[in-house]
Amino acid sequence: MWDRLAASDPGLLRLTAGLRTVVAIALTLTVLAALRVPVSQLVAGAMAAMVSTFAIREKQRSQQAVTLALGLPVALASVSLGALLNQRVVVGDLFFVALIFCAVYGRRFGDRGTALGLIGFQVYFLSLFVHATTATLPALYGVLCVAFACSAAARFVLLPQTPAGTLDRLRRAFRARLAQLIAVQAELLDAGPDDVEKVLEDLRTATARLHETALMIQGRLEDGTSDVTVARLLQRRIADAEIASERLGLLLLTARSAERTDTLTLHLPGAPLPLGGELPVRDDAAEALRRDLQALRVLMLRPLGEARGTALAQVRNRLLGYREEENLPKASPAVQDVFRGLGEAARAALGLRLALDGPQDESDDSPATARSREELDAEDAAIEAGEEAEEPEPTGLSRPTTRAAVQVAVGSALAIAGGELLSSQRWYWAVLTCWIVFINTASTGEILVKGYRRLLGTVLGVVAGIGLAVLVGHHTWTAFALVLVFIFAMFYTAPLSYTLMSFFVTAMLGLLYTLLNTYSLSVLVLRVEETALGAACGVIAAAVVLPIHTDRRTNELLVEVLNRLAEVTRAAVDQLSGGAGADLVEEARDLDQALADLRTATEPLTHPIAPLRARRDTARYVVALLETCAYHGRSLAATAELLPTHPSIAADPRLRGACARIVHNIEAISAHVADPRATAEIETGPSIASMLEPGTLRTPRYGRVTDRVLRHLQRLDEAVSGLARPLGITTGADRPKK
Numbered sequence: 001m002w003d004r005l006a007a008s009d010p011g012l013l014r015l016t017a018g019l020r021t022v023v024a025i026a027l028t029l030t031v032l033a034a035l036r037v038p039v040s041q042l043v044a045g046a047m048a049a050m051v052s053t054f055a056i057r058e059k060q061r062s063q064q065a066v067t068l069a070l071g072l073p074v075a076l077a078s079v080s081l082g083a084l085l086n087q088r089v090v091v092g093d094l095f096f097v098a099l100i101f102c103a104v105y106g107r108r109f110g111d112r113g114t115a116l117g118l119i120g121f122q123v124y125f126l127s128l129f130v131h132a133t134t135a136t137l138p139a140l141y142g143v144l145c146v147a148f149a150c151s152a153a154a155r156f157v158l159l160p161q162t163p164a165g166t167l168d169r170l171r172r173a174f175r176a177r178l179a180q181l182i183a184v185q186a187e188l189l190d191a192g193p194d195d196v197e198k199v200l201e202d203l204r205t206a207t208a209r210l211h212e213t214a215l216m217i218q219g220r221l222e223d224g225t226s227d228v229t230v231a232r233l234l235q236r237r238i239a240d241a242e243i244a245s246e247r248l249g250l251l252l253l254t255a256r257s258a259e260r261t262d263t264l265t266l267h268l269p270g271a272p273l274p275l276g277g278e279l280p281v282r283d284d285a286a287e288a289l290r291r292d293l294q295a296l297r298v299l300m301l302r303p304l305g306e307a308r309g310t311a312l313a314q315v316r317n318r319l320l321g322y323r324e325e326e327n328l329p330k331a332s333p334a335v336q337d338v339f340r341g342l343g344e345a346a347r348a349a350l351g352l353r354l355a356l357d358g359p360q361d362e363s364d365d366s367p368a369t370a371r372s373r374e375e376l377d378a379e380d381a382a383i384e385a386g387e388e389a390e391e392p393e394p395t396g397l398s399r400p401t402t403r404a405a406v407q408v409a410v411g412s413a414l415a416i417a418g419g420e421l422l423s424s425q426r427w428y429w430a431v432l433t434c435w436i437v438f439i440n441t442a443s444t445g446e447i448l449v450k451g452y453r454r455l456l457g458t459v460l461g462v463v464a465g466i467g468l469a470v471l472v473g474h475h476t477w478t479a480f481a482l483v484l485v486f487i488f489a490m491f492y493t494a495p496l497s498y499t500l501m502s503f504f505v506t507a508m509l510g511l512l513y514t515l516l517n518t519y520s521l522s523v524l525v526l527r528v529e530e531t532a533l534g535a536a537c538g539v540i541a542a543a544v545v546l547p548i549h550t551d552r553r554t555n556e557l558l559v560e561v562l563n564r565l566a567e568v569t570r571a572a573v574d575q576l577s578g579g580a581g582a583d584l585v586e587e588a589r590d591l592d593q594a595l596a597d598l599r600t601a602t603e604p605l606t607h608p609i610a611p612l613r614a615r616r617d618t619a620r621y622v623v624a625l626l627e628t629c630a631y632h633g634r635s636l637a638a639t640a641e642l643l644p645t646h647p648s649i650a651a652d653p654r655l656r657g658a659c660a661r662i663v664h665n666i667e668a669i670s671a672h673v674a675d676p677r678a679t680a681e682i683e684t685g686p687s688i689a690s691m692l693e694p695g696t697l698r699t700p701r702y703g704r705v706t707d708r709v710l711r712h713l714q715r716l717d718e719a720v721s722g723l724a725r726p727l728g729i730t731t732g733a734d735r736p737k738k
Contacts, residue, residue, distance in 0.1 A: 003176040003301065010173035010213045011166050011220075017054065018491040020159045022484050024049040027150035029480060032143065039476060039515050041143050044130045046480070048075065048147035050487060051122040053154065055115040059163045059223040064155065067112045072148045074116050075123040076141060082127025083137050093416050099124055100412045100435060105405040121435065128428045130516075167217065167224030171356055174213045174238060179301035181206040181245055182345075186293040188252050189286060196256070200265070203249055207266055214242050215596060218589050233380055236585050236641065237348075237355040241300070243638050244348035246631060248341040255334045263631055263715055268624035285331035292319060292342050299349045313364035319346035321368045351376045379642065400442065403546045408438045411541030415534045422533065423526055433534025434541075444542045445550030445604025450498060451535030457502025458531040462524040464503065465510020472514055479511045486511070550604050555673050557598040558622075562670035564591040565629055566663050569716065572636040573659035576709060577652060584637035588630075595630050599623055618726050625719050625726075632716040639709055658688050658713060665720045672729045682724045688713045 009015050028049040032042050052071055058064050078099075085092035103117030123144070126132075132140055155161075184199065184206045191199040217238055221231040246266065253261040265271045295315040321327055322343030328336050350372055365373065415434040419427030437450045472479045486508040493500040506527065513523055542548075568587045575584065605619040661683050668680035688710060724730070 003179065006169065006173045007176035007180055007209075010177070010216055011170040013166070014492045014495060016159060016161055018488040020154050020161075021050055021053045021491055022488045023158055024053045024147075024151040024154035025484060025487060027153060028147045031146050031150065037139065037143070040130050041136075041139055042480070043512055043515060044126055044132075044140060045143045045147045046483065047126045047129070048123065048144050049151050051119055051126075052148050052151040054491065055118040055122070056111075056155075057115065058111045059166075059220070061156065061160070061162065063112070065152075067115050068148065068152055068155070070112070071116060071119045072144065074120050075144050075148070078120045078123040079127045079132060079140050079144065080137060082124045083132040083134050083140075086127065086132065089420075093413075096124065096416065096431065097409050097413050100431070101405045101409040104408045104438070105401055107404075108399065108401040125428060125432060163220060163223035164225075167220045170213065170217045170220060171234075174210070174217060174241075175301050175352075177206070177210045177213050178241060178245055179297045181210050181249070182293060182297040182300060185245075185249050185252050186290060186297070188256060189290055189293075200253075201269070203253075204266060204269065207246055207249060210242060210245065211592070214238050215589075215592060218593070232585070234355050235589065236379070237351045239585050239588065239634065240638060241345075241348040241352050243631075243635050244341070244345040247635070248338070248345050251334075251338045251341040255332075255338050263628045264624055264719070267627040267631075268621065271624075283331075285329040285335050288329055289335070289338060289342075292339070295319065296342060296345055296349065299346065300352070316346060316350065317364070317366035317369050319343055320350070320372050321366065323347060323372070324368045326368060347372050347376075351379075354380075375642075403548070404438055407541045407545050408435060408538075410545045411438070411537045414537040414540065418533045418537065419530055422529055426523070426526060426530065429527055429530035430534035430537065433531045434538040437535055437538040438542075443548045443550045443553035443601060443604070444539065445553075446601070447542045448539050449604045449607050451539055453498040454502045455528075455532055455535055457499040458506045458528055460499075461503040461506025462510070462528055464507040465513075465524050466521060468507060469510050469514045472511060474514075476515060479515050483508050483511050550601070554598065554601050554605070554619075557594065557601050558626075559670050559674050561591065561594045561598050561626055561630075562666050562673070564594045565626075565633055566666040566670070567591075568633040568637055569659060569666065570663050572633070572640040573655050573713070575640040576636070577654075577656040577659075579656075584641050588634045588637040591630055591633060595623075595626055598626070622723065622726050625723050628719045629716055629723075632712045632719070635712050636709065636716075639712075655709070655713070661685065662688075662713065662717050662720055665717075665724075669720070669723055669727060669729060673727065682721060682729060684721065688717050 005015075006012070025046045028045045029042060032045045037045075052068065052075070055071070056064050056067050058067060081095065085095055099120060103121040106113035106117035127140075130140075181203075184202045187199045188196070188203070218235065221235055222228075225231040225234065249266060250261055250263060253265060262271075296319060299312070299316060299319070318327065319342055322339045323346075324343075325340075328339055331339075350369070354373075354376060411434045412431050415430035416427060419430035422430070433451075433454060437447050437454060441447045441450055468482065472482065486504045490501050490504040490508070493504065506524075509527065510524060564587070568584065568591050571587060572584055602619045602623055606616050606623075664680075665682050668678075668682055671678035671680045
């Protein structure tokens with residue numbers, strides 16, 4: 001059960017966020033109830049505790065403490081201005097717009113600027129919600145101080161969270177998701193014709209979830225480790241495990257098929273699996289494969305303290321022996337490749353265990369295991385701390401935070417004007433919606449989808465709020481208990497579904513209105529109307545004021561992905577050809593992050609409400625092709641990283657020439673996406689394997705160029721060429737002959 005929880009919530013980040021916010025609010029309500037404050041101040045305290053808890057996102061505890069301390073005077077100033085300007089409509093509205101601009105612009109100063117801006121905006125909103133006046137200000141000051149103190153107690157005393165602890169839980173989540181992926185791979189062995197498509201979809205999901213966790217770990221390495229060298233070691237071991245497990249899945253799919261499975265099958269939803277393979281069968285090799293997959297799952301899942309014993313050492317030795325061609329069963333070449341893949345995955349499991357758990361007992365090692373340890377030790381010794389080059393940031397209106405601040409200010413002004421036409425008392429709901437739809441969005445399409453999701457969640461929440469208000473009645477503490485439940489659910493589901501989060505927010509607000517004795521059906525209907533208005537104002541502002549259209553945004557990110565792919569491929573092949581070494585794992589992770597950004601930006605194009613079906617299918621296909629390219633780029637980078645420490649693997653200068661066409665084609669596609677008038681063309685020609693000397697593919701496993709490197713280059717060449725047609729780029733073969 002713990003492993004399932006760790007896998008479903010990597011690092012327990014959602015659970016911690018929800019619990020910490022609920023505890024802060026519960027503490028605040030307890031203290032304020034003991035002081036016998038009125039219900040309106042209880043509501044204000046609960047909202048202040050919530051915002052002072054979730055607004056702070058810094059990873060280091062000392063930085064969190066400073067931001068929380070700075071947040072209190074910001075909150076006091078904001079509630080004071082809210083109370084003073086509450087009755088001055090024009091001045092108050094102008095100040096609110098200026099506050100919104102400053103709050104969004106503050107994001108350029110990092111997490112602290114974002115947090116202080118969020119606190120300032122939300123507390124001003126709080127003053128409007130509870131109808132703060134100058135007479136109630138002293139009491140509200142006390143409420144805010146209590147809320148911030150309780151937030152600090154929840155964060156630093158009751159539910160402390162350190163970067164090292166978070167990273168440790170993320171590593172456990174990576175192990176758990178890795179074990180889940182291997183379990184799904186094992187299901188492929190027994191899946192019949194009717195079940196194989198479902199298992200294949202589960203395999204895609206498990207592979208994507210593992211990659212997501214690897215990226216989360218990547219973002220926490222610098223803060224959660226003792227030095228840069230340790231961070232780089234963990235980064236490499238996580239990458240090795242991810243690549244080995246993904247390759248094992250491809251080998252299993254190939255063993256099920258009549259021909260080698262295209263890597264695209266693992267990344268494109270709905271891609272068919274070639275039929276006619278030899279599995280599932282019940283021979284000795286298949287039974288050994290089932291046994292060894294289960295053994296690999298245990299080795300991946302269990303940390304050192306839970307995996308001691310001679311039996312597991314023997315299992316590890318047997319799996320690592322497959323790397324040395326030891327004890328391979330009599331089976332087809334495709335099935336034997338799966339056993340070799342098991343050996344590589346076992347080596348990745350050993351490296352992961354050494355990186356996470358430290359030195360181990362080596363008394364039961366076989367010669368194959370001892371050689372694997374020596375390889376890993378040599379790789380570890382070769383790791384050096386590197387420095388990242390900082391890229392120049394855009395300035396002026398080209399800076400995303402400045403553009404977003406202007407857009408939100410304009411959208412909020414429209415929302416204020418329209419909101420006051422709907423209601424002179426609750427116009428601020430439209431402003432809140434306009435504010436929220438701009439958070440973590442970068443294009444008009446993203447804002448449109450987010451506004452749609454918020455409106456849907458709000459409508460469903462209104463229905464729930466009506467029923468809850470009737471059931472709760474005037475039972476104050478029952479209502480507050482339900483508010484805490486909804487707040488936890490809001491934070492726990494926020495990263496998963498924006499619609500669900502909006503549902504819980506609206507249902508909670510229905511309860512708060514009940515507590516303030518302002519609940520009515522017309523109020524909740526007004527909430528829907530204000531939400532729709534705020535979303536519409538946000539979309540209008542994004543489309544008219546300094547717009548970033550979805551096509552432009554996706555094209556920019558596509559160019560970034562292609563440039564990163566070209567860099568990784570060029571550097572990896574250069575090192576495999578005998579060139580100087582580079583930080584290939586870091587470059588591969590930069591590629592993964594760029595691809596993750598592109599995947600997020602294409603959501604408006606691939607969303608079910610997107611009206612253009614052909615465009616949606618094209619976007620999915622392009623992203624799947626790029627994920628295929630990224631997999632082969634990561635694999636080449638990982639193989640090149642082995643070169644300096646493995647004397648049995650020699651460089652081959654011929655690879656540089658074989659790679660030239662791939663890099664040229666990537667750069668040509670990038671140039672066409674950036675400027676459709678570009679003249680560079682896609683080159684076609686013989687396969688990568690045929691460009692090398694005959695016999696290369698049949699050289700021994702530890703020859704100058706392994707089959708695996710050639711296979712990755714060949715598939716990368718095919719995937720890059722495949723990108724040309726959906727992007728509307730002609731190739732040399734497409735030119736009309738004279």
